[in-house]
Amino acid sequence: MANDKIKIGCTIYSFSYFYDLRLMDLEQILKKTHEMGYEGLEIVAAQMTPEYPNISDEWIAMFKGLLDKYQLHLVSWSAYVDMGIHKDRDLTDAEIIEHTTRDMIIAKKLGADLVRTQHAIGPKNFRAMLPVCKKLGVKLCVEMHAPHHPRVPVWQELLAIMAEPESEGWLGVVPDFSIFQEEPHPQMVENYVRGGFRRDKLEKVMQLNREKKSVEEITASDEFTEYEKTVIWDIVDHYQPKTTLEDLKTLIPLSPYIHGKFHYLDENCHNPSIPYEEIIPEVARQGFHGYIASEYEGWDAACIEQLERYVTLVSRCLEQ
Amino acid sequence: MFMTQFAQWDQYMLCDAPIENVQAGGVVYAYQFRIHYPTYRGTFLSCIEDIWFEVDGERVPDEKVWFMLNGKQFLLSELEDLFQEYWWIRDDAVIRVVNLEGLAAGSEHEVHVHMQHRIPYTGYEGEYGVEISDCTKTLTVKQEAV
Numbered sequence: 144m145a146n147d148k149i150k151i152g153c154t155i156y157s158f159s160y161f162y163d164l165r166l167m168d169l170e171q172i173l174k175k176t177h178e179m180g181y182e183g184l185e186i187v188a189a190q191m192t193p194e195y196p197n198i199s200d201e202w203i204a205m206f207k208g209l210l211d212k213y214q215l216h217l218v219s220w221s222a223y224v225d226m227g228i229h230k231d232r233d234l235t236d237a238e239i240i241e242h243t244t245r246d247m248i249i250a251k252k253l254g255a256d257l258v259r260t261q262h263a264i265g266p267k268n269f270r271a272m273l274p275v276c277k278k279l280g281v282k283l284c285v286e287m288h289a290p291h292h293p294r295v296p297v298w299q300e301l302l303a304i305m306a307e308p309e310s311e312g313w314l315g316v317v318p319d320f321s322i323f324q325e326e327p328h329p330q331m332v333e334n335y336v337r338g339g340f341r342r343d344k345l346e347k348v349m350q351l352n353r354e355k356k357s358v359e360e361i362t363a364s365d366e367f368t369e370y371e372k373t374v375i376w377d378i379v380d381h382y383q384p385k386t387t388l389e390d391l392k393t394l395i396p397l398s399p400y401i402h403g404k405f406h407y408l409d410e411n412c413h414n415p416s417i418p419y420e421e422i423i424p425e426v427a428r429q430g431f432h433g434y435i436a437s438e439y440e441g442w443d444a445a446c447i448e449q450l451e452r453y454v455t456l457v458s459r460c461l462e463q
Numbered sequence: 464m465f466m467t468q469f470a471q472w473d474q475y476m477l478c479d480a481p482i483e484n485v486q487a488g489g490v491v492y493a494y495q496f497r498i499h500y501p502t503y504r505g506t507f508l509s510c511i512e513d514i515w516f517e518v519d520g521e522r523v524p525d526e527k528v529w530f531m532l533n534g535k536q537f538l539l540s541e542l543e544d545l546f547q548e549y550w551w552i553r554d555d556a557v558i559r560v561v562n563l564e565g566l567a568a569g570s571e572h573e574v575h576v577h578m579q580h581r582i583p584y585t586g587y588e589g590e591y592g593v594e595i596s597d598c599t600k601t602l603t604v605k606q607e608a609v
Binding site: 156159162163164165187189190193195196223224225226227228229230261263330331333334335337338373374377442443 | 465466467468470471472475499503504505507509510543544546549551552553554581582583584585586591
């Protein structure tokens with residue numbers, strides 16, 4: 144599962160359906176990822192740690208033991224900036240730094256390469272974490288996820304900090320391939336229909352979205368309910384990507400790790416929503432060195448077959 | 464800003480476990496059923512902005528509901544303050560409805576849960592994403608009270 148510089152890893156978040164519905168436990172998932180040939184993995188802390196957010200040394204020892212048993216390396220401890228846990232205020236800067244420091248220490252105890260955080264950390268707090276990164280020897284990387292893109296103001300600031308010489312090797316970006324997604328995936332289409340979007344109208348909206356029509360143009364093209372108008376906004380916001388392949392020239396030098404997001408691959412291991420055949424060769428051309436994590440977000444029982452298809456797809460793209 | 468990103472999980476919000484009558488000293492004082500948090504990860508109870516229940520089409524009075532999690536019981540009106548109570552994704556919350564009649568053993572009831580919940584890490588465009596989740600299931604009342 145590798146070329147010289149690029150390895151295919153797995154975020155065990157991919158197993159959400161089996162884990163969340165108690166069909167597989169953590170050990171069964173690690174055993175399966177090992178059997179599938181993966182070596183590097185990511186865990187989503189807020190999902191798979193029963194004691195969250197107060198994670199004990201006993202749990203850490205248990206998890207480390209399982210990683211050793213299945214010969215797995217923890218690439219990424221996936222952390223959150225849960226800004227909105229209070230009913231009447233956002234987290235303060237001091238709280239964000241404390242939460243992030245706690246995650247960095249857990250990552251250190253687990254031997255992880257990096258902590259994945261979120262844009263809400265904010266530029267000032269992100270930069271303030273640099274001494275902690277250096278002291279612990281753990282990288283801190285902000286995930287860039289749709290609907291964000293490199294020209295969002297907060298990202299202009301974050302990318303500038305990552306590009307500073309003293310940040311090199313410590314502060315980086317985790318591009319999530321949702322930033323290149325051009326179509327709602329099949330599960331999302333069904334969500335919209337279940338929510339009340341009339342299927343025939345939805346198909347027309349998706350066609351107009353392919354033609355890069357604006358929210359206003361699409362909304363004016365037909366009669367829509369308030370729910371349908373909300374969805375149109377969602378579709379245009381998420382699925383008219385503002386990130387281009389050209390942007391990888393900026394992102395890849397700052398990226399030690401990538402989220403290979405996908406929701407559905409067909410029998411030919413092709414992704415109809417995200418142009419992998421264009422993205423992966425460009426990632427390689429830009430000299431990426433690290434793990435691309437298989438991140439299946441279908442949230443259903445197809446995950447194992449889909450992960451197998453994903454490895455085929457990325458391997459094929461890397462051979463181009 | 465209302466979101467629809469997690470609607471796929473709504474169907475699991477009501478657990479399939481049967482309804483149970485609950486007794487104290489041999490006297491039934493409540494019935495209960497279980498709910499699962501409807502996204503991929505857990506959340507803090509303070510992120511629940513609104514939650515209510517219907518049984519057989521009738522709204523259950525909010526003040527009759529105990530929300531039970533992490534070995535504690537809470538009133539619905541208390542949830543918004545509980546930023547230190549984490550609802551882990553594999554822990555079901557028990558919804559206990561105080562009702563001195565209980566429900567007839569073996570009878571079937573249509574249960575509906577509605578929850579409006581803030582996704583605390585969103586805010587990509589300045590506002591938090593808020594999900595509205597609904598789930599309806601027909602559940603049977605267990606023979607033995609607990």
